[in-house]
Amino acid sequence: MADILVETGQVAEIRLNRVDARNALSTRLASELIEAAGVVRESNARAVVLTSAAPSAFCVGADLKERNRLSDAEFMAQRLVFRRAFGALREMPVPVVAAVHGYALGGGYELALCCDLIVADESAVVGLPEVRLGIVPGGGGTQLLPRRVGYGVAADLILTGRRVAAEEAARLGLIDRLVPAGADRTTATELARQIAANSPVAVGNARHAIRRGLDVDLAAGLDIEDSAWRATVFSEDRREGVRAFTEHREPRWP
Known part of the structure; x- marks a missing residue:
């Protein structure tokens, strides 16, 4: 089964589908995200929704089990794929709306940050916990988050590595719209339709x-x-x- 599912139309959908691993970012998933972005770029889509097929998570971040098996050379090769994947999402020619539920941690939250707008439901938990693992955010988090919420809030989140539940995330501006549990995809799609209806x-x-x-x-x-x-x-x-x-x-x- 594909790790990414794509549906095109005036509002396209890119769905993270590595359900058993709660969409942990593997080399394969990142590669498929690049391909999915290419499909959408060639379509007539006027807006895109980034969603998750996993019931308890948007994306839990990098697949550390895969990464632990990589040599240094393989790790650096994966890094290039990851950078291309995040870049493909940021550089989408039309607005992208993330629909977040459950965990959006590390690279998972950075995927959402690469989008123009973030809709999250009440189950959402976001964070950039990389410093707790001896690394730094590498999907744009140190640059995108300060631009979204300012230095202080970004430093709080990044330097502590703490997780933030949905209500506080909305208050701090880490997400744009907080919706009832289970309504993230529907709301994000409606928001994308509103955008697509405009010039x-x-x-x-x-x-x-x-x-x-x-x-x-x-x-x-x-x-x-x-x-x-x-x-x-x-x-x-x-x-x-x-x-x-x-x-x-x-x-x-x-």
Whole structure:
């Protein structure tokens, strides 16, 4: 059975499916994630949902049993695959929504951090416990988490390696939406549908401006926003959006 399942459509779904191992990140799972991202990139998807088929976990992090068997050379080869997998998720051309339940630890939480939005249910437990194992987060955690929640909260989570339950995670901004148990996939999919219903040109340019603006000062960020506005305002999507509004109908994005 495949470790990753992919369904395409206007809202695509990438489902972690290494159920017996609670989606522990193996070399094979990472490789299949790269392939799945490629399938979605070639599809007509306007948004993506990253989900888990495991009942008690989103992803528990790296497969330490596999890693313990690797030579140093094999470990470094796996590292390249892992970096490509996280990068493939971060660089998806359309917004990605993570649907999290149960454990999302280490590389598992970093998979969620690679997404644009994180929906988690009440069973979720997140954390970056790598320092407890003598390593550091390697899937983007030390960079993505401070950008999401600021230095202090990120340092608290990363340097202690502690686990955070859903309610506190929502309060600290570690997740974006907290939903009742079992509602993570449904809510994430509905959120992705709302995104997909909007202008693909506008969504893409707005997302680009948000991401680019994170690493520059306000003046430079406003220039980035102006470029995104100019790239959008003369598009056929903008013309169709105005027509649809004045004609009281849903837009048919070109």
